[in-house]
Amino acid sequence: MKTLLIGLSAALMFTVAPTAASPAPEGGMTPAAIDAYLGEALESTGLPGMSVVVTHRGRVVHAAGYGNDSHGDPVTKDTPMRVASVSKSFTAMAVMTLVEQGKIKLDRPVAGQLPGFVMADPRAATITVRQLLNQTSGLSDTTVDIGALESATSLADYTSRLATAELAADPGTRWAYCNVNYNLAARLVETASGLRFGDYLRKHVFRPLGMRTSAVSDEVVKPADGHNSIFGAWLSRPELPAFLDESGSGGVITTAADMGRWLILQTGDGGPLVKRESLRTMHTPVKIRDYGMGWGLDRDTGLLTHSGNLFTYNAVEAISPTTGYGFAVMANSAALTDDTYAIMRGLTAMSEGRTPEQLGGDRQWFELVLAAITLAAACLGVMGVLRARRWAAGRAGKPWWRVALRMTPVLLPVAVLAAYPDLISFLMNGRTVTWAQLTYFAAPMSIMLVVAAVAGALTAIMRLVRLR
Structure with a gap:
């Protein structure tokens, strides 16, 4: 899922020297050009780390890592990352x-x-x-x-x-x-x-493709912890516990190098895993939605894509049936927006001879706004408590309903906080969102709302105390 809210980050990371395979088939899509774009993308988005692979028909054009993992080590094309719902195409x-x-x-x-x-x-x-x-x-x-x-x-x-x-x-x-x-x-x-799901994938999908560092269990392949942004500071956190191990919906852990092999399969004829007809079946959307089997069709670009969003990782895969290019972008972080999709779109533009749109800034500014609102709410709460006696004196003897009406604005954040998970679930088209999940990717927004609710509640309580 792609969220619509945006947050702040300021960490600039080091770029790992890329490892490129075959030269790009078109002059503009060279390993050097891709590397320059990705270096700028890392800096402008402020992501702690990411790994990327670009393929063209039967070969890898560029595979590299940028930034750092949760232990401070450089991310490379062989750094294992969770890819969340990108797993659906493997299932x-x-x-x-x-x-x-x-x-x-x-x-x-x-x-x-x-x-x-x-x-x-x-x-x-x-x-x-x-x-x-x-x-x-x-x-x-x-x-x-x-x-x-x-x-x-x-x-x-x-x-x-x-x-x-x-x-x-x-x-x-x-x-x-x-x-x-x-x-x-x-x-x-x-x-x-007759095999466990992870064993079947390893023997009949990963191994035939040469995907040696891919699994659906962190007991087999261990990814480093991902990150959340808290008002500009990237905090390393373990992934939120859920049904990840052996999960067909979001359990795959893989690398950019391995994803290159996967993309080559998807832009080819299906061998050595399935026939071309089966590949076409998976890529063809149903009539009622632009979604096939683990692949969605972007009608604006003609790309077949699938995003993956956990609570400390984001990823996206895409293939172009027209040009034969494949792209995978994986980030060891999650925030209020998914920058991996925007980076993938930039790579797509390059592959078509267009100039990528400028990245970065939106998430940072939105989270800065959230921080400002949080600070303002805290200050207003302090002022509300200190001025409660004056407020009560001005309403002594007034009808209770008028007093209650004047209390409504300060209690509104409390009401929003009480409905918070249900409200976000509604905005996400019915997808279930829990309190625990909202302390991860949405942490800045959650902190802002909690501070505003506490400030409002304390103000209301002190006003009632003074009224009595």
Whole structure:
């Protein structure tokens, strides 16, 4: 998901010398030109670190790391990073390899192929595997207990916890982005193959492609902690605990070097994993939404893309069916916006002979505004407490409803804070957002709101005390 709010950062990091493979097919898209752009992008966005790969048809044009990891070591093209929902394209690929083997039927109900999958809604019996991958199953965060699912200990346990869940729509009639779809698909891979999901990916996706530093478990490949920006200071933090290990919706850990091999597969003919027809199936969007199977179509640019957003990591992958270019940008940080997408768009512009738009500044200015509002709220709270006696004296003997009406403005931040997670969930089209999550990527906004609510509450309390 791409958020609309922006934050502040000021850390400028060191650039790691890039390691480029083959020269770019077009003169303007050279390793040196890409490196110069990415160095400027790191400085202007203030990201603590990022790794990037650019491919063109059958070869890597440029792969490099920039900035530092959470331990202060340079990021390189071989630095493992979480790629969040970019994982969905890998899960779709795993499913399609089993479809070609005849072990999974794409257009038959999941319930008949996945033991233990039962929901309270009878319509769930008709959900097909294709609908899971297209995100048209009817599953939605609004009708599923996401909190209970995130505490699952395995994909089998995850699946069993859906027994009381309902659908938000008839299967095939509505598109809704929901991680449950891809975690069910990962469990289907396990039951169809007889292997744990991570083992299947390693043996039948990562290994054939030469992706030696990729996994879906941090016990296999350990990424460094990511970062959050707190009013300009990047704070290293462990990823928020959730169902990440073996997750089909967002568990993949990989490197820029490995993503280069993945992009080459996607812009080629599908070998050595699947046939060209299967690749085309995954890339083709459904009629009701510009989304295929782990890939979305950007109609403005013609790119096939997928973003990934965790709470301390951001990532994006993109391929151009027209030019044959592939791009992956991964950052070891998360804030109120995702700069990886903007950087990818800049690389796309270069590949098409255009000048990239200037990056950076928006996030920094927005978070500066949040900091200013936070400071102003604190000052107003102090003034409100100190002037409570004067305020009360001016309203002595007034009707209670007039006093209550004058108290409303200072209590408004309290009301907003009480509804905060639900409000953000609504703004994110029904995606479930928890209090814990809002202390990560949205920390500056959350701090601002808490300070404003505390200031308002203390002012109101002192006014009532003085009135009595």
